[in-house]
Amino acid sequence: MLATCAEGQCKFAEDLCQSIFTLEELVSILGNPSVSIERKKPFARLLNWAYLNTERDSLVSISTVTKNDLIWAHLEQCAILTNGFSAKIQNEEIDSDQLRLLLKILMSQHISIQNWMKK
16 A cells, blocks of 8 residues: 555655665565565555656666675576566467466555466
């Protein structure tokens, strides 16, 4: 819910969210292997809306994030998930239109990734 407050590039909401979680804290959560990927989703949204996709210049935030090894671990985890989608398409378990719809659902709702993968 907090990430939703920061959507839309509102400086006040960005400042408020940044006062609750620092950039380093968000990257630390995303890079923590003991936190499941579905629990990371709201923190990734908050990172995006409060630090990366902001009303002001976000170049400093982007530079800071890319220098942190933990973010790369998170992106690797996302790549593994994406490769799973690709395998489903190649094995004809799902067509690209179905996958597009499922990805839209996954990104727009608070749904468990594990439950989503069962669909």
